Amino acid sequence: MTLAAEASNVPFPHRHLLGIEGLSRAEITALLDLSEEAAKLSRQIAKKRDDLRGRTLINLFFEASTRTQSSFELAGKRLGADVMNMAVGTSSVQKGETLIDTAVTLNAMRPDILVVRHHAAGAVELLSQKVDCSVINAGDGSHEHPTQALLDALTIRRHKGRIEGLIVAICGDILHSRVARSNILLLNALGARVRVVAPSTLLAAGIERLGVEVYTSMWQGLEDADIVMMLRLQRERMTSSLIPSQREYFHFFGLDYDKLARAKPDALIMHPGPMNRGVEIDSNVADDPRSVIREQVEMGVAVRMAVLQALARHLPNQ
Amino acid sequence: MAFVNARLIDPASRLDRPSGLMIRDGLIADLGPHIMAGATGDAELVDCGGHVLAPGLIDMMVFTGEPGHEHRETLATASRAAAAGGVTTIVCMPNTDPVIDDVALVDFILRRARDTALVNVHPMAAMTKGLLGEEMTEIGLLRDAGAIAFANGKASLANAKVMRNVLAYAKDFGALIVHHLEDHALAKDGVMNEGEVATRLGLRGIPSAAETIILERDIRLVELAGGRYHAGQISCRASLDIIRTAKLMRLPVTCGVCINHLTLNENDIGPYRTFFKMRPPLRSEDDRRAMVEGVASGDIDVIVSAHDPRGAEGKRRPFAEAADGAVGLETLLGAALRLYHNGDVELAQLLQALTANPARLLGLGSGRLVKGAPADLVVIDLERPWVVEPEQLRSKSKNTPFDAARLQGRALLTVVAGRPVYNYADSPGP
Numbered sequence: 001m002t003l004a005a006e007a008s009n010v011p012f013p014h015r016h017l018l019g020i021e022g023l024s025r026a027e028i029t030a031l032l033d034l035s036e037e038a039a040k041l042s043r044q045i046a047k048k049r050d051d052l053r054g055r056t057l058i059n060l061f062f063e064a065s066t067r068t069q070s071s072f073e074l075a076g077k078r079l080g081a082d083v084m085n086m087a088v089g090t091s092s093v094q095k096g097e098t099l100i101d102t103a104v105t106l107n108a109m110r111p112d113i114l115v116v117r118h119h120a121a122g123a124v125e126l127l128s129q130k131v132d133c134s135v136i137n138a139g140d141g142s143h144e145h146p147t148q149a150l151l152d153a154l155t156i157r158r159h160k161g162r163i164e165g166l167i168v169a170i171c172g173d174i175l176h177s178r179v180a181r182s183n184i185l186l187l188n189a190l191g192a193r194v195r196v197v198a199p200s201t202l203l204a205a206g207i208e209r210l211g212v213e214v215y216t217s218m219w220q221g222l223e224d225a226d227i228v229m230m231l232r233l234q235r236e237r238m239t240s241s242l243i244p245s246q247r248e249y250f251h252f253f254g255l256d257y258d259k260l261a262r263a264k265p266d267a268l269i270m271h272p273g274p275m276n277r278g279v280e281i282d283s284n285v286a287d288d289p290r291s292v293i294r295e296q297v298e299m300g301v302a303v304r305m306a307v308l309q310a311l312a313r314h315l316p317n318q
Numbered sequence: 319m320a321f322v323n324a325r326l327i328d329p330a331s332r333l334d335r336p337s338g339l340m341i342r343d344g345l346i347a348d349l350g351p352h353i354m355a356g357a358t359g360d361a362e363l364v365d366c367g368g369h370v371l372a373p374g375l376i377d378m379m380v381f382t383g384e385p386g387h388e389h390r391e392t393l394a395t396a397s398r399a400a401a402a403g404g405v406t407t408i409v410c411m412p413n414t415d416p417v418i419d420d421v422a423l424v425d426f427i428l429r430r431a432r433d434t435a436l437v438n439v440h441p442m443a444a445m446t447k448g449l450l451g452e453e454m455t456e457i458g459l460l461r462d463a464g465a466i467a468f469a470n471g472k473a474s475l476a477n478a479k480v481m482r483n484v485l486a487y488a489k490d491f492g493a494l495i496v497h498h499l500e501d502h503a504l505a506k507d508g509v510m511n512e513g514e515v516a517t518r519l520g521l522r523g524i525p526s527a528a529e530t531i532i533l534e535r536d537i538r539l540v541e542l543a544g545g546r547y548h549a550g551q552i553s554c555r556a557s558l559d560i561i562r563t564a565k566l567m568r569l570p571v572t573c574g575v576c577i578n579h580l581t582l583n584e585n586d587i588g589p590y591r592t593f594f595k596m597r598p599p600l601r602s603e604d605d606r607r608a609m610v611e612g613v614a615s616g617d618i619d620v621i622v623s624a625h626d627p628r629g630a631e632g633k634r635r636p637f638a639e640a641a642d643g644a645v646g647l648e649t650l651l652g653a654a655l656r657l658y659h660n661g662d663v664e665l666a667q668l669l670q671a672l673t674a675n676p677a678r679l680l681g682l683g684s685g686r687l688v689k690g691a692p693a694d695l696v697v698i699d700l701e702r703p704w705v706v707e708p709e710q711l712r713s714k715s716k717n718t719p720f721d722a723a724r725l726q727g728r729a730l731l732t733v734v735a736g737r738p739v740y741n742y743a744d745s746p747g748p
Contacts, residue, residue, distance in 0.1 A: 108748050165441075199487055199490050199542070200486035200487060200490050201483045201487045201488055202545070214721050216489075216490040217490070241446075241452065241453045241454045241480050241484075242460075242483055243454075243487070244447075244453070244454045244455055244487075245456050246459060247456070247459070248456040248457075248458050249460050251458065251459060252458050264645075272525040
């Protein structure tokens with residue numbers, strides 16, 4: 001079965017992918033199944049398909065990104081799309097253009113898919129209302145980062161064979177993390193037991209209402225965990241005294257072998273990257289055989305191919 | 319060592335009866351009426367002569383000059399003053415020079431205390447770096463190094479967001495936050511309590527609101543962020559009302575009062591006596607009455623000396639320019655007993671605020687007379703009259719507001735970890 005044929009079976013009746021919120025368990029599972037096929041394809045010598053031939057994909061990143069942007073670029077190219085990266089730093093945005101004017105301008109160029117990252121929560125959804133093409137959220141502020149959650153789930157499923165019933169500890173800067181929010185939604189939808197572990201100053205208010213168990217001690221929060229998912233300490237978003245120092249943060253919340261020993265012996269170590277070695281994760285732990293951090297990057301391309309495939313079915317003029 | 323013929327008072331359990339007490343290896347080994355002369359084996363015998371035997375006092379607010387101002391007071395001299403006052407544990411405040419805001423400085427205090435002090439010394443660490451009120455300190459690492467609580471010196475943390483973060487972060491470590499209550503802008507130019515007395519003296523006043531505004535705000539933040547919060551010193555009736563409300567709300571809020579605010583008022587300043595200048599300032603007689611009522615009812619948890627040694631260079635100045643603060647370690651017990659002799663506060667209640675309550679807040683095993691507790695003890699003659707003579711005080715600085723005061727009751731023998739550190743019979747002095 002070709003990727004396109006697979007895609008036509010995916011129950012994914014959405015024009016945009018703005019978040020995990022609103023996706024059903026069946027839709028998520030179907031995307032993961034499709035991603036498996038894309039992962040196989042990406043390991044072949046001949047990776048190129050023409051499912052998106054003639055289509056234009058624009059990467060519109062208002063925030064710097066290395067892996068997400070290149071991952072979308074590669075995914076688009078493997079499916080045959082023309083991919084353009086908008087360098088926002090040197091564009092009209094720098095000259096004061098509003099987000100909506102930028103959207104209208106881009107829309108006039110008739111792209112098929114816009115991949116957008118923005119520093120403000122809700123900005124991607126706002127933009128999606130002003131354009132005719134499909135929009136993929138590649139991260140909006142501290143809100144959502146749906147393809148990251150999908151690639152994390154795919155990586156977990158490939159190693160554990162399931163998501164349901166696993167204990168997943170998401171650790172670190174929960175307050176600023178869109179990765180945490182998307183993962184909480186997705187993992188809960190698939191029946192995992194989700195924990196968040198952070199100092200109180202890095203926990204978001206009311207987080208417990210999102211269906212997670214809250215811990216402020218790593219040693220307790222990692223007890224019997226199947227998955228240890230570390231988050232990057234987002235120092236650039238910290239506007240006030242939230243933690244005293246990096247050395248104290250590493251001592252109490254950095255993942256080292258002492259804390260990792262509380263988790264299950266075969267626990268997976270994950271990190272969405274980029275890592276601050278020695279801040280949230282010990283360098284040796286990051287390179288441990290149980291670490292699947294590099295595989296997360298590989299699955300990132302596969303998941304984004306699957307998402308592009310699923311959305312392509314609903315593009316206009318088809 | 320065996321104490322016999324004592325009136326044993328354990329404030330926390332309200333035990334008060336003739337009894338004896340045996341100590342071994344620095345701990346309380348046994349207690350009860352069966353411990354009496356002739357029934358203690360070969361233990362060294364201490365006949366208490368019917369006097370009170372109680373847990374040693376725990377003073378959770380002591381300013382020393384070490385490091386940085388050793389001419390005012392060192393840990394060694396402060397500990398000698400403490401021992402003579404029946405105080406077996408002191409908590410020293412972080413606003414030294416340099417500020418105690420780093421693990422190495424906590425370690426320094428603990429090592430200096432081990433080598434030079436007669437009584438137990440626990441450092442309180444700064445809750446913000448340099449006491450600047452901007453960045454929180456390494457509360458976790460400092461606690462692990464031995465910081466017993468966290469304070470911001472003699473300034474309130476003005477930034478509510480930083481205060482919220484400190485409370486939230488400290489909560490994760492079970493750390494106690496001890497706050498000084500003084501709105502900087504309201505109190506800035508003031509030198510004594512605002513009111514008629516200040517007006518007559520022509521001195522700028524500090525309104526009670528400077529204290530209550532910060533206290534109210536802090537309690538809202540505790541409600542929001544959690545965290546164990548202790549108002550280091552309250553001084554006015556309105557603050558007591560706020561504390562009572564917070565306790566009714568079951569918030570983790572406690573408070574202390576300085577012995578000076580229990581026994582003195584703004585009128586004592588008289589002709590510009592700078593030894594009565596302190597922060598918070600001595601308030602009205604009604605406020606003092608409220609503080610006494612608060613101790614009697616238990617709404618005020620802790621009595622502190624707020625011992626703050628100041629030399630002549632700070633005190634021999636016009637009132638408005640003089641340094642704040644008063645020494646108090648040696649007079650704490652005698653001054654507190656005024657409340658007992660006046661019939662204002664029951665003895666056990668009074669001692670509880672000086673022993674078991676601070677021990678509970680600080681997580682210390684002392685402050686109780688129970689088997690296995692540290693043998694930190696004081697023998698108190700409740701009745702003995704004495705006159706405070708500043709030159710006889712052991713503190714390096716002599717700035718006592720009880721200059722020539724007549725006090726009734728004093729420590730006869732002070733024992734720290736089973737070792738006598740002060741014996742009135744050897745060095746009567748004041």
